[in-house]
Amino acid sequence: MTDSNSHPSTPQTPAPKIKGVLREMAETVGLSLVLAFGIRTFVAEARYIPSGSMLPTLEINDRLIIDKLSYDFGDPQRGDIVVFQPPESLEQDGAFIKRLMGLPGDVIEVKNGQLYVNGEPQLEPYIAAKPDYQYGPVTVPADAYLVFGDNRNKSFDSHYWGFLPADHLIGRAVFRFWPVDRVGLLN
Numbered sequence: 001m002t003d004s005n006s007h008p009s010t011p012q013t014p015a016p017k018i019k020g021v022l023r024e025m026a027e028t029v030g031l032s033l034v035l036a037f038g039i040r041t042f043v044a045e046a047r048y049i050p051s052g053s054m055l056p057t058l059e060i061n062d063r064l065i066i067d068k069l070s071y072d073f074g075d076p077q078r079g080d081i082v083v084f085q086p087p088e089s090l091e092q093d094g095a096f097i098k099r100l101m102g103l104p105g106d107v108i109e110v111k112n113g114q115l116y117v118n119g120e121p122q123l124e125p126y127i128a129a130k131p132d133y134q135y136g137p138v139t140v141p142a143d144a145y146l147v148f149g150d151n152r153n154k155s156f157d158s159h160y161w162g163f164l165p166a167d168h169l170i171g172r173a174v175f176r177f178w179p180v181d182r183v184g185l186l187n
Contacts, residue, residue: 047083047095047173053149053156054097057081057126057186063178064097064186068171076100078117081173081186082147090161095170098157099126102146104166109136110159115148126150126187135159143167 049062058064058081066083076082080100086092101115101122102108109116113130116122116137128151140146144163149155158164173186 045171046177047097049097050094052154053151054081054099055128055151055154057099057150058097058173058176059182061178062176062182064173065175065177066171067174070172071169076103076145076169076172078103078106079187082145083170083173084147084164085168085170087161087163087165087168096147096156097173098147098149098155100145101148102140102158104140104142104144106140106146107137108140108146109138110134111136127152129153131159133159145169 045066045068047064047066049058049060049064052060078101081097082100083095083097086096102117107116107118110131111134113132114121115124115131131152133153138146141163143166145166146158147164148157148159152159175185176182
């Protein structure tokens with residue numbers, strides 16, 4: 001039975017909804033930007049190595065992932081490779097990367113080519129060469145750290161400019177993603 005008022009219907013394609021498509025694209029781009037900014041600001045970011053101060057561990061132009069979150073849940077540890085803003089007294093732009101060797105309260109001394117922490121000699125298989133300078137003894141103040149480059153004799157680090165304020169830490173270098181033949185976790 002057919003209705004006298006009905007006509008055979010022909011399929012109709014809906015007209016493109018340009019406004020809806022543009023809105024969806026804007027939302028996607030906006031969310032992507034917010035996520036990218038949020039991740040880079042609070043979680044992790046990529047950095048490259050501009051100098052030889054961390055040789056042989058890190059080479060010039062290595063690309064790293066910096067974990068910016070872990071220090072919100074735990075304290076930095078001796079031996080961490082850290083990225084930080086230099087102290088204001090240096091009047092330097094850009095972040096530095098060094099190895100954290102002195103924690104608050106530690107007594108640090110470098111003598112006869114050896115690093116001592118609280119009177120104990122440190123085993124440092126990662127350094128380029130034994131230090132050819134004398135330093136300390138100094139006591140690391142509360143809310144500060146002492147950082148050295150692995151290329152101790154050619155690193156502009158704490159043995160030149162002193163203590164690193166704790167609030168200058170950006171994060172910990174955790175992973176090298178370039179060059180491909182050196183990809184891997186950092187100790």
